[in-house]
Amino acid sequence: MIDLRSDTVTKPTPGMLAAMIASSVGDDVFGEDPTINELERHTAALFGHEAGLFVPSGTMSNQIAVRIHCRPQDEILLETTSHICLWEAGGAAALSGATCRTIDGRFGLLDVADFEGKIRPDDMHSVRTRLVCLENTHNRGGGTISSPEALNGITQWARQHGLATHLDGARIWNAIVATGVPARTWGQMFDTVSVCFSKGLGTPVGSALLGSKELIAHARRIRKLFGGAMRQAGFLAGACLYALDHHIDRLAEDHANAQLLAAAVAAVPDLKLTPPKVETNLVWFEVSERLGTARAVANRLKSEGILVAALGERVIRIVTHLDVTREQCEKAAAVIRSLGR
Numbered sequence: 074m075i076d077l078r079s080d081t082v083t084k085p086t087p088g089m090l091a092a093m094i095a096s097s098v099g100d101d102v103f104g105e106d107p108t109i110n111e112l113e114r115h116t117a118a119l120f121g122h123e124a125g126l127f128v129p130s131g132t133m134s135n136q137i138a139v140r141i142h143c144r145p146q147d148e149i150l151l152e153t154t155s156h157i158c159l160w161e162a163g164g165a166a167a168l169s170g171a172t173c174r175t176i177d178g179r180f181g182l183l184d185v186a187d188f189e190g191k192i193r194p195d196d197m198h199s200v201r202t203r204l205v206c207l208e209n210t211h212n213r214g215g216g217t218i219s220s221p222e223a224l225n226g227i228t229q230w231a232r233q234h235g236l237a238t239h240l241d242g243a244r245i246w247n248a249i250v251a252t253g254v255p256a257r258t259w260g261q262m263f264d265t266v267s268v269c270f271s272k273g274l275g276t277p278v279g280s281a282l283l284g285s286k287e288l289i290a291h292a293r294r295i296r297k298l299f300g301g302a303m304r305q306a307g308f309l310a311g312a313c314l315y316a317l318d319h320h321i322d323r324l325a326e327d328h329a330n331a332q333l334l335a336a337a338v339a340a341v342p343d344l345k346l347t348p349p350k351v352e353t354n355l356v357w358f359e360v361s362e363r364l365g366t367a368r369a370v371a372n373r374l375k376s377e378g379i380l381v382a383a384l385g386e387r388v389i390r391i392v393t394h395l396d397v398t399r400e401q402c403e404k405a406a407a408v409i410r411s412l413g414r
């Protein structure tokens with residue numbers, strides 16, 4: 074099977090496993106895991122932040138961020154199809170008592186103009202507008218990249234209005250590689266940044282929340298509250314440090330493979346790329362009624378050895394990653410093209 078459902082399906086490489094086994098560990102709740110301490114320090118420095126916190130998932134990282142920035146009756150401004158809004162099981166409401174005010178983006182992308190007039194009045198009837206969350210690259214938007222100028226415009230606006238800012242950077246690595254804009258530039262615009270090691274970077278587990286010393290000290294208490302404080306998790310952090318050294322530059326291969334698959338999708342009249350231009354490792358497309366439902370098309374591809382994700386009645390996502398080779402993508406592209414015949 075050629076598994077193109079997600080970049081989370083990767084298994085650790087032999088080099089990564091060796092690095093994991095060789096990691097020095099200790100009890101991280103006591104602050105005594107040297108590998109976790111090194112990962113937190115190194116990742117924070119990469120993004121121009123003072124401190125970092127290792128957590129089990131990107132969802133936890135985002136939800137800790139929401140909790141440290143918001144209290145009950147606060148409101149978050151975020152894009153309608155953002156991960157925090159769509160795919161975190163209602164966490165902002167359930168865990169922080171915060172409401173989400175959604176803003177429709179263009180394939181997930183927003184500009185400062187989209188935020189004008191979105192701050193609630195200072196009135197007892199209203200929620201308090203408190204936090205702006207942005208996502209880069211944007212998953213549901215199609216792996217789209219926000220320009221640093223657009224993000225900077227929004228975060229400057231937020232700061233002027235006393236709002237906190239958080240970046241869901243689960244796939245920020247893809248944006249870094251695709252644009253050449255360094256981690257520090259993206260990171261420094263935001264009060265907090267969440268990054269994932271378990272997507273394109275290919276580790277079995279792990280995300281990090283980055284921010285000031287003060288915010289991360291608060292985040293540490295919330296991680297404990299949410300049950301995310303682990304013990305000898307340096308074995309996992311070892312995989313992340315390995316991935317930072319070995320798996321960032323290679324994302325360019327995933328992007329090139331995604332172009333190959335996007336060209337195959339574009340060649341089939343009954344499939345429509347959404348967005349039309351693929352920028353990173355995600356290829357989202359719609360299936361016309363003539364071909365049937367997304368599920369039916371996914372099943373047809375499965376019978377030919379290709380796994381894709383049907384994520385809506387008519388919507389399919391395919392994702393390139395560390396565990397699919399160029400050759401496998403060429404084969405998958407040929408199978409996709411055959412849908413047009």
Ligand SMILES: *Cc1c(COP(=O)(O)O)cnc(C)c1O
Pocket residue numbers: 129130131132133135156157208210211212241243244269271272280
């Ligand atoms: C995958 C993802 C996350 C976090 O997912 P987990 O499965 O909880 O690690 C957060 N944001 C975006 C945009 C994602 O794609």
